[in-house]
Amino acid sequence: MVEEQDEKILGELQKDGRATNQQLAETVGMSTSACWRRVRALEESGVISGYAALVAREQAGFATSAILHVSLERHDVKFVDEFVASVLKRREVLECFATTGDADYHLRVVVRDMDAYNRFLDDFMFRIPGIRHVRTNVILKEIKTGVALPF
Amino acid sequence: MVEEQDEKILGELQKDGRATNQQLAETVGMSTSACWRRVRALEESGVISGYAALVAREQAGFATSAILHVSLERHDVKFVDEFVASVLKRREVLECFATTGDADYHLRVVVRDMDAYNRFLDDFMFRIPGIRHVRTNVILKEIKTGVALPF
DNA sequence: TCCATTTTGGTAAATTCTACCAAAAAGGCG
DNA sequence: CGCCTTTTTGGTAGAATTTACCAAAATGGA
Numbered sequence: 001m002v003e004e005q006d007e008k009i010l011g012e013l014q015k016d017g018r019a020t021n022q023q024l025a026e027t028v029g030m031s032t033s034a035c036w037r038r039v040r041a042l043e044e045s046g047v048i049s050g051y052a053a054l055v056a057r058e059q060a061g062f063a064t065s066a067i068l069h070v071s072l073e074r075h076d077v078k079f080v081d082e083f084v085a086s087v088l089k090r091r092e093v094l095e096c097f098a099t100t101g102d103a104d105y106h107l108r109v110v111v112r113d114m115d116a117y118n119r120f121l122d123d124f125m126f127r128i129p130g131i132r133h134v135r136t137n138v139i140l141k142e143i144k145t146g147v148a149l150p151f
Numbered sequence: 152m153v154e155e156q157d158e159k160i161l162g163e164l165q166k167d168g169r170a171t172n173q174q175l176a177e178t179v180g181m182s183t184s185a186c187w188r189r190v191r192a193l194e195e196s197g198v199i200s201g202y203a204a205l206v207a208r209e210q211a212g213f214a215t216s217a218i219l220h221v222s223l224e225r226h227d228v229k230f231v232d233e234f235v236a237s238v239l240k241r242r243e244v245l246e247c248f249a250t251t252g253d254a255d256y257h258l259r260v261v262v263r264d265m266d267a268y269n270r271f272l273d274d275f276m277f278r279i280p281g282i283r284h285v286r287t288n289v290i291l292k293e294i295k296t297g298v299a300l301p302f
Numbered sequence: 303t304c305c306a307t308t309t310t311g312g313t314a315a316a317t318t319c320t321a322c323c324a325a326a327a328a329g330g331c332g
Numbered sequence: 333c334g335c336c337t338t339t340t341t342g343g344t345a346g347a348a349t350t351t352a353c354c355a356a357a358a359t360g361g362a
Contacts, residue, residue, distance in 0.1 A: 002211055010211065013204035017168050020349065031311045036351075050205045052298050053164035059198045060153055060161065062300055067250055067257050084294055091301035099218055101288035106218050106257075110300060137252035143235055147203050147298060149213055149261060150242035171318065182342045187320075303362105310357065318349065326341065332334095 002047060005030065007151045009038055010047070014148035017051045054147070057110060064117050065110040065142075068125070069103035069135040079130035086128050092120055103135070153198060156181065158302045160189055161198070165299035168202045205298070208261060215268050216261040216293075219276070220254035220286040230281035237279050243271055254286070 002010070008028040012019060019027075025035035042048045057065070072079055087096045087107065095108040111117045125134055153161070159179040163170060170178075176186035193199045208216070223230055238247045238258065246259040262268045276285055 010204065010206050014206060015203070017202035017204045021351095022349075032349095033312070033351095034310055037309085040351095045210075047207055047210045048204050049207045051168035052166070052203055052205055053161065053168045053199050054201045054203055054298065055161050055165060055300050056198055056200045057300060059196075060158075060300055060302075067248060088295060091297075091299070093295060094297045094299075096294035097218060097290045098292040098294060099288040099290055101286065103288070105294070106288065135252065137250040137254070137257065139248045139250055141249040143247035143249060143256070144239060144244060146242075146245045147205065148242070148245075149206050149208060149211055151211075172320095173318070183318095184320095184343070185341055188340085191320095306359105306361090308357105308359070311355100313354080314352095316349105316351080318347105320347080321345095323344080324342100326339105328337105328339070330335105330337080 002042075006038060006042060006047070009035065009042065011148070011151045013039070013048065052147075057142070057145075062110050062112055064113050065108065065139045066117060067137045067139060068105075068107040068109060069133075069137070070105040070107060070125075071103050071132045072105075073130045073132040075104075076130075083128055083130065086124070090120075090124060092116075103133075108139075153193075157189060157193060157198070160186065160193065161300070162302045164190070164199065164202075203298075208293070208296075213261050213263055215264050216259065216290045217268060218288045218290060219256075219258040219260060220284075220288070221256040221258060221276075222254050222283045223256075224281045224283040226255075227281075234279055234281065237275070241271075241275060243267075254284075259290075 005028060009024065012024055012027055016023075021036045021039065022032055024039070025032040028035060030038075039048070070083075072083060083105075084096075087093050087105075092109050092111050093107050094110050095106075097106045098104060099106050109117070109120060111120055121134070121136075125131070156179060160175065163175055163178055167174075172187045172190065173183055175190070176183040179186060181189075190199070221234075223234060234256075235247075238244050238256075243260050243262050244258050245261050246257075248257045249255060250257050260268070260271060262271060272285070272287075276282070
């Protein structure tokens with residue numbers, strides 16, 4: 001479904017989401033119209049789900065971030081659904097994955113400072129019903145924060 | 152340094168990195184020229200570090216992903232630097248964070264299938280010197296993968 | 303080989319970007 | 333407060349880009 005030329009396009013647009021169609025067409029080696037149509041198709045089929053500006057966390061005033069390991073007390077749909085719905089609502093939670101291993105979920109949370117993180121735990125996380133355990137791993141350093149799939 | 156109007160702009164560009172300057176100017180309520188200049192300043196100061204197309208992982212053919220907990224044997228600069236340099240090289244590693252807690256590092260790795268993940272471990276991860284322990288948590292479900300800071 | 307379908311490259315009008323201008327706003331100082 | 337300097341603003345016009353269309357080329361089934 002996604003062929004080689006499409007992967008080239010995706011690779012480039014992951015690196016520069018605002019590349020003009022002309023630049024793009026040249027670097028992937030096709031005409032501007034063919035390239036434009038492919039990009040459009042990738043957007044409409046949902047392979048490209050969107051475009052985003054990447055903002056430097058620290059510079060933008062978000063000094064604190066952490067990875068949370070969360071396990072649920074019980075795994076009824078009721079509790080799971082409520083947990084998922086809660087997590088989707090909170091914008092501090094940038095990522096949430098259901099995983100194998102000791103924890104049921106891995107979350108990455110970004111906030112302005114430790115105080116805000118404390119509030120996040122007290123006012124939000126600890127109030128979600130059915131949570132057995134939450135372990136906080138504070139992020140000391142971001143080695144890498146990428147969004148580009150390794151085509 | 153980043154003021155309220157800038158945060159509005161950043162918020163919008165995080166949601167739609169390809170919004171035209173005119174749309175943007177209208178939604179944040181300023182003239183196109185003022186808006187354009189602010190965006191430019193945010194780019195040049197590095198607050199906006201770039202733009203990216205967001206690609207749907209599964210649709211693009213990356214079926215498997217995992218979160219790795221990695222601890223190092225020793226924490227000499229020598230080993231740490233080599234680990235960091237190695238990780239930065241591998242495009243399968245989308246994210247890497249140095250954290251508090253049992254593990255020294257949290258990594259998120261994305262590959263096409265389990266086979267590729269196996270190769271990633273054998274050919275790469277297990278060959279990095281100074282690694283004490285690697286625990287794999289396979290991602291069963293992506294609840295949320297966001298890039299937008301919660302302004 | 304032939305026909306139907308898809309994909310291509312080129313073009314032109316509509317839109318958008320970008321660099322300028324003078325005017326307005328903000329800030330410092332006696 | 334009044335004056336000056338500096339910064340930020342809105343408007344505009346030319347350059348660049350996007351987007352929809354065309355006929356031609358390529359693809360692929362029967």
